[in-house]
Amino acid sequence: GAGVSQSPSNKVTEKGKDVELRCDPISGHTALYWYRQRLGQGLEFLIYFQGNSAPDKSGLPSDRFSAERTGESVSTLTIQRTQQEDSAVYLCASSLGPDGETQYFGPGTRLLVL
Amino acid sequence: DQQVKQNSPSLSVQEGRISILNCDYTNSMFDYFLWYKKYPAEGPTFLISISSIKDKNEDGRFTVFLNKSAKHLSLHIVPSQPGDSAVYFCAASTDSGAGSYQLTFGKGTKLSVIP
Secondary structure (H helix, E strand, O other): OOOOEEEOOEEEEOOOOOEEEEEEOOOOOOEEEEEEEOOOOOEEEEEEEEOOOOOEOOOOOOOOEEEEEOOOOOEEEEEOOOOHHHOEEEEEEEEOOOOOOOOEEOOOEEEEEO | OOOEEOOOOEEEEEOOOOEEEEEEEOOOOOOEEEEEEEOOOOOOEEEEEEEOOOOEEEEOOEEEEEEOOOOEEEEEEOOOOHHHOEEEEEEEEOOOOOOOOOOEEOOOEEEEEEO
């Protein structure tokens, strides 16, 4: 596609429920990243996928967070047993390759956990 | 522990004047720096970058200056236009090695350009 797309754009959920966020990267981009931005904070790195390599999960804040990517296309970020502190904008980005390539961001998914 | 700091949460500038957005970093391993611009309800968009081997990079109305000894960079916008009103994020990464793709972002500075 022309840009990175994310769905849903907004999600309201109750504490304890699971949520799944989706990211469609730019076609041909081998690298995909998830970030989150909590209110008043900068973007925090969560996870990175590059081709068929094992993902870098070093930014995931807890084991309630997981992500998958199918080949070099769609990625889903799953948050299990959501907590109020998970409320944030979750941003996906993709780049043509790793290591210094410009990252192109999607519009984000705004998650509110009540 | 904020490794990238943007100490001014907001900045107002008159149209036509210069906007200067500042960013400080603490991690001496950072050697690649980027500025992103973000409009409400949109993802950040890449604006300009600079490698540590340079002290200045210019692209049209946007210039980024890097002072490695002070661990400080700044973004200059001249002349400022109302369409520049947005939140500007400073980001940094290491240029090579494990984790070089990880961007560390500041909290952002909201720029308002007044017509």
